[in-house]
Amino acid sequence: MNVAVVTVGDELLAGRTANTNATWLCERLAERGVSVERVTTLPDRIGDIARVVNEYRAEYDAVVVTGGLGPTHDDLTMEGVAAALGRDLEEHEGALAWLAEDGYSRADLTGGTADLPAGARALHNEEGVAPGAALEGVYVLPGVPREMKAMFESIESEFSGTPTYREEVVADEPESALLDRIAAVRDRFDVSVGSYPGNSVRISLESTDETTVAEAAAWLRERVDGPE
Structure with a gap:
């Protein structure tokens, strides 16, 4: 809908x-x-x-x-x-x-x-x-x-539709430095990805499959520098 x-x-x-x-x-x-x-x-x-x-x-x-x-x-x-x-x-x-x-x-x-x-x-x-x-x-x-x-x-x-699941990964790196890993997670998993810079970069992962988005978030967290 x-x-x-x-x-x-x-x-x-x-x-x-x-x-x-x-x-x-x-x-x-x-x-x-x-x-x-x-x-x-x-x-x-x-x-x-x-x-x-x-x-x-x-x-x-x-x-x-x-x-x-x-x-x-x-x-x-x-x-x-x-x-x-x-x-x-x-x-x-x-x-x-x-x-x-x-x-x-x-x-x-x-x-x-x-x-x-x-x-x-x-x-x-x-x-x-x-x-x-x-x-x-x-x-x-x-x-x-x-x-x-x-x-x-x-x-x-x-009002109804297909539920969407979302997870967020926070990276303490410049957004420009993350482009390769953002592209990789998009290619590897069936997720939509958004990045939102600020003091850190928030990377939003969304999918209609809860397991997929959880696996994508775990994969990405291992490959970015998170905030201390």
Whole structure:
């Protein structure tokens, strides 16, 4: 299964808010064996949201969108997703019923709180008010991290793939000096390899076979200078 993650918010693009939602979602999806192939951040603009969601839903098995839910003037994500799917926004009776169970009457709610794309499945917000939505492989989640996490956990069984196993080897050598051994471990074992320089070089080994990645990591550790 391959997925695109779309985060929405002017504050993300301005650097006022760290995009922790994208990192968390990528980690959780990877744990489930899902390949995240795009992470895109968009402004609070209906046209941009509609264009990107429409493009990505044609390319990937699912699109996960976070941020911009609610009834305020800059909460435009549902409208953008509805436009991408060619749907109208409609008040969702199921979402209203959930909110009523949580103690919110219609009179309490700002207009538009429970408006979702026509035909969407409402996703209950256990940690907040604004509901999410799922339709045609597009999942719309809140931007508030605790709300997003709780909502994703309610649907995560819908995301699956082949688990990937990962081990890391730390080398206290320049990255350029390691190129021959990186090439050798790639040739010798069926693993993907990434190297990430810093104070030391972290060499990441990944495979869908747990034994293979363990053997590759052991082989490489014997051939690099590790930190003392």
